[in-house]
Amino acid sequence: MTDAADNATQGVVSEPAAWREPSAGDSQQRIDELTAALAARDSFIGLVGHELRNAVAPMLLLAEQFSILAGEPNVSPVFTSRVAMLMRNLDKFVATVDRVAEIADLRRGHLQLDPAAVDLVEVAQEVCRDARREAAAGGSELVVDAAGPVIGRWDRARLRQIVVTLVSNAIRYGGGGQIELAVRDRGGDAEIVVRDHGPGLEPATLPHLFERLDHERNRRGGGFGIGLWIVKTLCTAMRGSVTAENDTRGGASFCVVLPRG
Numbered sequence: 001m002t003d004a005a006d007n008a009t010q011g012v013v014s015e016p017a018a019w020r021e022p023s024a025g026d027s028q029q030r031i032d033e034l035t036a037a038l039a040a041r042d043s044f045i046g047l048v049g050h051e052l053r054n055a056v057a058p059m060l061l062l063a064e065q066f067s068i069l070a071g072e073p074n075v076s077p078v079f080t081s082r083v084a085m086l087m088r089n090l091d092k093f094v095a096t097v098d099r100v101a102e103i104a105d106l107r108r109g110h111l112q113l114d115p116a117a118v119d120l121v122e123v124a125q126e127v128c129r130d131a132r133r134e135a136a137a138g139g140s141e142l143v144v145d146a147a148g149p150v151i152g153r154w155d156r157a158r159l160r161q162i163v164v165t166l167v168s169n170a171i172r173y174g175g176g177g178q179i180e181l182a183v184r185d186r187g188g189d190a191e192i193v194v195r196d197h198g199p200g201l202e203p204a205t206l207p208h209l210f211e212r213l214d215h216e217r218n219r220r221g222g223g224f225g226i227g228l229w230i231v232k233t234l235c236t237a238m239r240g241s242v243t244a245e246n247d248t249r250g251g252a253s254f255c256v257v258l259p260r261g
Contacts, residue, residue, distance in 0.1 A: 052097045056090070063090050103226065111237050113155040120190050120258075121146040123156065124181045127163045131171065139176030140196075142167065146183040150190045152260035158234045159258075162242075165227045166194040166254050174198035174251065189240075190260050195253040200246040209244050231256075 063086050069075065070083040105111065121144065128135075128142040135142050163181070170179045174196030184191045201209065210232040228242075235242045240258035247253040 048100075053094065053101065056094060056097065060090055060094065063087055102230070106230065106233050111233070113158065113237060115153045115155055117151055118154050118156045118159060120150040120152065120154075120159070120192060121183045122149070123160050124163055124183055124192060127160060127167055128181065131164070131167050134168070135171050135179065138171045138174075140171050140174060141178050142181065143178055144181045144183065147185075150183050150185045150260075152190050152258060154238055154258060158238065162231050162234050162256060163192065163194075165231050166256070169227065169254075170194055170196040170198075170252070186257070188260060189257050191255065191257050193253060193255045195247055195251055197249075197251040200250065201244060201252045203246075206244065210242065 063083070066083045067087055070080040124144050124146070128144055131142060167179065167181070175198035177197040179197075180193075180195045182191075182193045182195070184193075210228050228244075232242050235256055235258065238258055240256060242254065242256045244252065244254050
């Protein structure tokens with residue numbers, strides 16, 4: 001009988017192979033593999049997002065034609081309401097697809113900026129005009145506080161995106177009341193502070209507020225839960241910063257500082 005058979009007969013368990021601590025080379029290889037996998041995933045998500053956006057374009061065109069017809073006299077109110085519902089849902093779908101593609105691009109560092117002379121006060125006022133209906137539905141009033149134009153060289157679309165996100169969050173989480181957008185000229189920098197008068201921010205969430213996934217706020221308000229991460233990413237790309245704190249007078253306060261040059 002062989003030694004292995006003798007051991008089995010006697011209930012002897014063979015010693016396991018000695019454990020070997022991973023080497024630095026093994027760890028680096030694993031990191032490289034994970035990095036490549038994440039990059040491939042983001043590339044695929046970005047491609048799908050852009051393809052969906054292209055696919056929905058003909059539907060948007062058709063829906064706009066229906067919308068024109070719905071505005072004509074003697075059109076059935078039922079048809080008009082259905083077209084309005086279709087437009088709302090298509091807009092929501094396009095916004096979601098755009099956000100998915102944007103997230104993938106940002107994660108891959110594919111952020112294109114188009115700097116030009118922009119008045120930050122004008123952008124703040126425009127955002128408030130566009131958000132007036134949303135604010136009224138949430139019981140909020142939007143107020144811009146500015147002494148005069150604050151001009152800088154920024155990507156206007158990205159700057160507007162920053163302000164839109166902060167204002168939308170203030171409407172969603174501020175609990176109603178006045179929301180103030182204070183725009184200030186700080187010499188070489190421009191500053192915009194968005195402040196609400198709501199319950200404020202949980203102290204435990206402050207260190208993680210601008211991380212990629214803010215799960216607590218995501219559960220309360222819906223959406224991806226990455227709006228503030230995108231704000232931080234855009235501010236960093238424009239060599240600026242964003243901070244958040246609980247205002248001593250009550251409510252939450254978000255401050256964006258951007259170089260003007």
